[in-house]
Amino acid sequence: MKRVLIICYYWPPAGGPGVQRWLKFVKYFRNFEVEPVLFIPKNPHYPIIDESLLAEIPKDLEIIRHPIKEPYKYARLLSKKKTKKISSGIIDEKKPSVIEKLLLYARGNLFIPDARIGWVAPSVKVLTKYLSENKDIDTLITTGPPHSLHLIGMELKEQLKLKWIADFRDPWTTIHYHKSLRLSKSAQKKHEKLEKEVLQAADLVVVTSPTTQQDFRELTSKPVEVITNGFDTSENKEVVLDSKFSLVHIGSLLSNRNPKLLWKVLSELKNEVNGFSNDLELKLVGLVSKDVKEEIQKYHLSENVVLPGYVSHQEAISFQNSAQVLLLIEMNKEETSAIIPGKLFEYLRSKRPIVAIVPEKSDIEGILKETKAGEYFTYTNEVALKKSIAEKYNRYKSGKLAVTKSSIDGYSRKSLTQKMAALLKDLKSETPT
Incomplete structure (x- = not known):
């Protein structure tokens, strides 16, 4: 049984679609000789809560929780309702209010790639120590959005020479609401630069659709595989x-x-x-x-x-x-x-x-x-x-x-987990880069 570190933001009791993908992978990994170790925020700002999902977390799962400073917590002082929508990724583009325009500008230009960027440096510090003490873990996975988590993976790979899979549940700069973030030219260039750096640094990129696969293959020489979402x-x-x-x-x-x-x-x-x-x-x-x-x-x-x-x-x-x-x-x-x-x-x-x-x-x-x-x-x-x-x-x-x-x-969560486990196995058999 090989241990793999998974870095994710959305985890039960978070609700909504963002939590489902990795909750299900983790649920079935042990069937395919993979022992997951989770790294998640200790005090996250989840706009949607679904307590029923807690029952699906495997017993005895090792979970590392580290505090996160959430800018959305302070943005709620301006408008609790609008902050909740934007932090959920729900952007009503037709009639943004003045407050929404302000929040979107800050989200796109001050927090690059996203509002969880402040979690990157402290997470790298904590995980560097943890991985140095747990040398049986030689592979890590980051899943975004939030895409700032990929920056954690990129830093850990560079420092510790680990294998790294970057999983994209959604695209980055081509996501439908990216243009609604009211980006300056310099902010747009920074988003594009970071995206390309992540895609080129990862050993393997996993996406959820053929179109994203095609788009990413134009940005990186690294392999890009499709594993869709599924049903349980x-x-x-x-x-x-x-x-x-x-x-x-x-x-x-x-x-x-x-x-x-x-x-x-x-x-x-x-x-x-x-x-x-x-x-x-x-x-x-x-x-x-x-x-x-x-x-x-x-x-x-x-x-x-x-x-x-x-x-x-x-x-x-x-x-x-x-x-x-x-x-x-x-x-x-x-x-x-x-x-x-x-x-x-x-x-x-x-x-x-x-x-x-x-x-x-x-x-x-x-x-x-x-x-x-x-x-x-x-x-x-x-x-x-x-x-x-x-x-x-x-x-x-x-x-x-x-x-x-x-x-x-082929779209059952168990079948898709088997496919992800096979990618992990193939990755481990390669010579470290």
């Missing part, structure tokens, strides 16, 4: 489908994720298809912006909408498993074509039909084609989208709304 089979439970024709979306719907063509299509079907208005139930689970609510009201859909707000991971799974149709909505921006949200894989496990509304050339397209789990539409495919939902409604009425059977086993 241990969470499967018997469910009863909603009696209504429920269209369920899990996650935030902000001003920049507002599928007006969907609202228009649903409104037209209410007027044109007998019984559709009474049967339709639109469940939007998560944060829903005022703009989205106003658009829904404009198309006379308010009576069909259920807004549960933010729920725990287990509750979200329950909503999606009982759905008649699952909605996957991504922003209509070129930068989001590389984003494969973790909920897509949770959706796959639910085995309910997926309707995805995505930008052109989205990586989501390839997974839906491979698994035959649903259909994807761009923001110009209004006619095709309407036809698809009408057809699904007819199958719902006849009791035949289901997904074509196809293998999704």
